[in-house]
Amino acid sequence: xxxxxxxxxxxxxxxxxxxVIVRVLLPLPLGDGYDYLLSSxxxxxxxxxxxxxxxxxxxxxxxxxxxGEGGIPLHxxxxxxxxLDVAPLPADSRRFVDWVAGYTLAHRGAVLxxxxxxxxxxxxxxxxxxxxxxxxxxxPPPPVLTAEQQAAASALVRMVDGGFSGVTLLDGVTGSGKTxxxxxxxxxxxxRGKQVLLLLPExxxxxxxxxxxxxxxxxxxxxxxxxxTERQRRLNWHAIANGAARFILGARSALFLPFKNLGxxxxxxxxxxxxxxxxxxxxxxxxxxxxxxHLGGVPVILASATPSLETLYNVDKGKYGxxxxxxxxxxxxxPDIRLVDLRAEKMPAQSFISDPLMESLEQTLGSGxxxxxxxxxxxxxxxxxxxxxxxxxxxxxxxSWMIEHKRTGRLHCHQxxxxxxxxxxxxxxxxxxxxxxxxxxxxxxxxxxxxxxPAARVAIMASDTVADMAAARSLIERVESHEVDLLIxxxxxxxxxxxxxxxxxxxxxxxxxxxxxxxxAAERTFQLLQQVAGRSGRADARGRVYVQTANPDHPxxxxxxHGARDAFMKAEMRERQDHRLPPFGRLASIxxxxxxxxxxxxxxxxxxxxxxxxxxxxxxxxxxxxxxxxRGKLRYRLMVQAGREGQLSGxxxxxxxxxxxxxxxxxxVDIDPYxxx
DNA sequence: AGCACGCCGACT
DNA sequence: GTCGGCGTGCTC
Numbered sequence: 172x173x174x175x176x177x178x179x180x181x182x183x184x185x186x187x188x189x190x191v192i193v194r195v196l197l198p199l200p201l202g203d204g205y206d207y208l209l210s211s212x213x214x215x216x217x218x219x220x221x222x223x224x225x226x227x228x229x230x231x232x233x234x235x236x237x238x239g240e241g242g243i244p245l246h247x248x249x250x251x252x253x254x255l256d257v258a259p260l261p262a263d264s265r266r267f268v269d270w271v272a273g274y275t276l277a278h279r280g281a282v283l284x285x286x287x288x289x290x291x292x293x294x295x296x297x298x299x300x301x302x303x304x305x306x307x308x309x310x311p312p313p314p315v316l317t318a319e320q321q322a323a324a325s326a327l328v329r330m331v332d333g334g335f336s337g338v339t340l341l342d343g344v345t346g347s348g349k350t351x352x353x354x355x356x357x358x359x360x361x362x363r364g365k366q367v368l369l370l371l372p373e374x375x376x377x378x379x380x381x382x383x384x385x386x387x388x389x390x391x392x393x394x395x396x397x398x399x400t401e402r403q404r405r406l407n408w409h410a411i412a413n414g415a416a417r418f419i420l421g422a423r424s425a426l427f428l429p430f431k432n433l434g435x436x437x438x439x440x441x442x443x444x445x446x447x448x449x450x451x452x453x454x455x456x457x458x459x460x461x462x463x464x465h466l467g468g469v470p471v472i473l474a475s476a477t478p479s480l481e482t483l484y485n486v487d488k489g490k491y492g493x494x495x496x497x498x499x500x501x502x503x504x505x506p507d508i509r510l511v512d513l514r515a516e517k518m519p520a521q522s523f524i525s526d527p528l529m530e531s532l533e534q535t536l537g538s539g540x541x542x543x544x545x546x547x548x549x550x551x552x553x554x555x556x557x558x559x560x561x562x563x564x565x566x567x568x569x570x571s572w573m574i575e576h577k578r579t580g581r582l583h584c585h586q587x588x589x590x591x592x593x594x595x596x597x598x599x600x601x602x603x604x605x606x607x608x609x610x611x612x613x614x615x616x617x618x619x620x621x622x623x624x625p626a627a628r629v630a631i632m633a634s635d636t637v638a639d640m641a642a643a644r645s646l647i648e649r650v651e652s653h654e655v656d657l658l659i660x661x662x663x664x665x666x667x668x669x670x671x672x673x674x675x676x677x678x679x680x681x682x683x684x685x686x687x688x689x690x691x692a693a694e695r696t697f698q699l700l701q702q703v704a705g706r707s708g709r710a711d712a713r714g715r716v717y718v719q720t721a722n723p724d725h726p727x728x729x730x731x732x733h734g735a736r737d738a739f740m741k742a743e744m745r746e747r748q749d750h751r752l753p754p755f756g757r758l759a760s761i762x763x764x765x766x767x768x769x770x771x772x773x774x775x776x777x778x779x780x781x782x783x784x785x786x787x788x789x790x791x792x793x794x795x796x797x798x799x800x801x802r803g804k805l806r807y808r809l810m811v812q813a814g815r816e817g818q819l820s821g822x823x824x825x826x827x828x829x830x831x832x833x834x835x836x837x838x839x840v841d842i843d844p845y846x847x848x
Numbered sequence: 849a850g851c852a853c854g855c856c857g858a859c860t
Numbered sequence: 861g862t863c864g865g866c867g868t869g870c871t872c
Contacts, residue, residue: 195872199849205872226851226871239872248872281849834868 192239192248195223196268197231198284200277206239208250215251218259222252232292234260234283258412260286263467264429270462271427274820276827276840277452285427285452288395288408298406310358310389314351317501323494324355330470330492331359331435338461340441340486341474343496345705346503346669349474350380352496353437354387356472361390361417365434369420370460372443374398375643376667377420380439384420395421395428398640423448423456426463436464440666441473441482442698447845455843457482476705477698480747483740484754499709506676506707506714510732513721523611524619528677528717532620535675536627536656540712543670544616544659545703546679549633550574551615552608555582555593559602564594568803577614578635587802613659616679620657632660665702671710676703681720681728689847690752694743697727697736704731751812753843756787757819759811760844761827762796765836768805774836775807781830783822787814797847 193215196204207223215221215235225231229252268286272279316324323341330339343349353369360367369384371377374396385391393407393416410416414431421428423446426436438446438460446456457473464471473482473491485491499505509527516525524532524544535542552575555564564573566584573582573591583590596603608615613631620629630636630646637643649655650670658664658673684696700718708714720728730739748755761778765771775793782790789812796806813819820842832838 192872197871199871201849201871207872223872228850228871243872284849835866 190250192241193221193235193251194237194239195221195233195251196236196283197223197225197233197280198287199231200281203240203279204233204236206241206243206248208248209235210250213251213254215254216259218261218265220255220257220259222255224249224252232287234265234286236265257409258429258431260429261431263433264427266466267427267463270466271452271454271459274462275452275454275842276820276824281452282427285424286429288404288424288428292405298409311386313355313358314387316348316351316355317498319496319498320348320352320500323352323496326492326494327353327356327472328359330472331356331363334468335470336464336468337492338464338471338473338485338490339492339494340478340482341472341494341496342478342486343474343476344499344505345476345702346499346505346709347476347496348500349439349476349496350383351387351500352494353439353472353474354384356435357384357418357437358388360435361388363434364432366411366414366416366430366432367418367435367437368425368428368430368433369418370423370425370436370438370446370456371420372423372440372445372456373663373666374422375637375640375663377422378640378644379647380667381420384418388418390418392418392420395419395425397422397424423454423459426456426459430467433463433467433469435470435472436460437472437474439474441475442477442479443666444695444845449841449846453839453841455845458843477701477736479698480694480740480743481754484744502711503709504713505734506704506716508704508716508718508732508734510723510728511717511719512723513719516719522619523616523679524623524677525717525719528719529623531675531715531717532624532627532657532677535715536624539672540675541650541653541655541670541673542657542675542677543664543673543703543706544620544657544677544679545661545664546611546613546616546659547662547683547699548610548612548680549585549635549661550576550583550612551618552610552612554609555606556609557597557600557602557605558607559597559605560600562597562599564606568800570798570800574612575608576635577618586798611679613661616659620659624657628654628656630655630658632658632664634661634663637663662699665699665706668706669709670706673706674708674712674714676707676714676716678703678716678718678720681718681731682722682725685722685725685727690747690750691845691847693725693727694740697730697739700727700731701736751814754815756815757813758844759813759819759823760841760847761809761811761823762839762841763793763807763809763832763836764801764804764839766804767835770833770836771805771807774830774832774838775809778809778827778830778832778838781826782809783826785822786817788812788817788822 190208190210192206193209194204195207219235223231223233268282272282357367381392412429438457441457448454486493511525511527532542554572555575569584569586571586575582581590613633617629685692704716763771763775779793792809793807796808
């Protein structure tokens with residue numbers, strides 16, 4: 172710390188109550204905050220919320236992060252205007268902000284912004300809620316658990332009791348009742364007066380699970396996700412900060428909330444790629460949950476039926492505990508998974524449902540049960556081309572095709588949302604009526620079902636048909652109450668839903684996710700298909716799954732058909748080890764984004780020229796990124812490959828600091844990229 | 849992130 | 861002659 176100017180120092184010596192200089196972190200991407208003067212009678216320990224002037228604004232809220240750092244003339248320093256009547260941000264929350272900023276290379280202030288939850292304002296007096304003890308004695312009776320569930324629940328409860336701040340994988344097959352098992356650990360943490368955070372990868376699932384958990388635990392969870400209104404957001408934020416909220420169910424951003432006495436974190440569906448935040452501060456919700464737990468001395472439960480390879484690796488290494496549920500709950504057994512070899516099926520053109528699958532659908536619906544068809548493609552057809560000249564309708568501002576949607580009657584870009592009316596004639600050759608829809612999307616499958624199973628009541632579940640949580644809820648209810656016979660959907664349908672009457676699942680194109688050079692493709696495809704398969708046969712009737720594939724010998728398909736998850740994961744792990752890919756090595760991607768190709772390319776070259784040398788470090792690229800054009804911006808990509816040891820973030824941070832990149836080119840760093848797109 | 853300053857094109 | 865584009869720099 173640079174000593175304050177002489178005058179101030181003298182004053183400070185004479186008058187211990189005199190002004191002190193504090194470092195205030197602001198929820199803005201300004202780096203590490205600014206120094207402000209704090210004069211008596213104000214006092215503000217670390218973590219205090221303060222109102223400070225900034226530029227022409229007088230009402231910026233920041234947090235006292237430490238002592239002033241000096242290095243700025245006293246006359247530029249402005250005074251703290253007010254110390255807010257809000258509990259200071261606890262030390263573990265502050266350490267978490269520091270850690271995440273250091274790791275992700277985001278501005279510390281940008282991370283603090285997440286702590287503020289987007290809309291921090293002090294509460295009005297009438298909205299103040301005092302900390303309320305849990306209503307005792309009115310908890311619902313604990314659920315009836317199987318012996319296997321009981322053993323698993325006891326192990327997790329012991330972890331909570333022991334105050335063991337480690338990570339445990341709750342590894343239970345689909346339909347094994349993981350919720351009831353981790354529910355026991357949540358109940359115990361609540362009994363002990365602790366706050367519990369339950370994370371889900373997507374907000375669409377929170378509402379359905381909230382109702383189930385309230386029934387199970389007798390406590391309605393406080394929700395935290397991006398769809399809250401500003402008032403709900405403010406009330407929930409303060410309830411979490413003052414401890415009134417005990418049980419919080421949220422999306423990944425909930426990790427940054429100012430918990431008063433957090434005692435347990437559960438990350439459900441821990442393998443889900445949607446835990447990865449891909450914009451702004453780029454982080455993986457599951458990994459940061461582990462960090463948050465570690466920094467707060469809080470146990471963490473990761474739950475999944477198809478754990479990620481990284482998590483299984485940590486189990487193998489003995490770093491994570493492992494609690495296993497091998498059996499489905501009650502009478503249910505795991506579904507029978509059959510591969511349908513698309514090379515051997517003689518399917519007519521424009522037909523995508525094979526005979527074995529169609530027969531099974533007829534039989535299933537005929538006997539009053541439900542079925543589900545899975546295809547991870549929205550819209551009617553993924554590609555529209557001109558049969559006269561071969562031109563493919565593409566988005567003008569993205570590297571992507573325009574995708575026909577019957578629902579809107581338009582062609583949509585799935586990257587930027589740009590949409591157009593179907594053109595009358597080919598924009599290249601002028602031919603009329605020569606456009607051909609190539610391949611199926613969920614709408615086209617619905618069309619085929621309507622033609623071949625006209626009596627079936629069909630619903631489509633995709634992000635465009637289920638725009639908000641109310642729509643998702645109402646669709647789920649329609650399926651639950653058997654107003655729908657056949658559900659056709661994309662991956663949003665794969666997650667956690669429990670439809671007792673659903674016995675048959677068809678996977679239209681199991682090979683879809685395997686194309687391209689993504690090293691995680693096989694793992695992801697396996698997890699997704701296993702989850703989809705797991706929607707079937709969750710009550711007493713055994714489920715049947717038809718997996719249509721042109722690669723029945725692919726390790727993913729063989730593993731699915733034989734229920735050989737562990738062997739498949741072991742083989743994947745060897746592959747990763749051979750290529751020094753995560754978790755055996757580390758990756759970071761650096762993407763340069765800008766409107767001017769020359770500027771972006773020049774910045775990428777400059778960065779590559781200054782690349783760090785060193786032990787086990789490799790910098791690949793620059794090359795045009797997979798979506799080289801996105802929303803009209805050009806994208807170049809560098810990949811950094813490193814060994815397991817070493818400070819990857821630090822190395823990249825100092826590298827970027829050495830290179831001057833014009834402001835018109837944005838630099839996006841993704842430490843531990845999940846998707847290579 | 850916002851906001852101001854500053855230097856080059858088409859308008860009352 | 862001005863209104864306004866967004867490139868650059870600053871905010872304790």
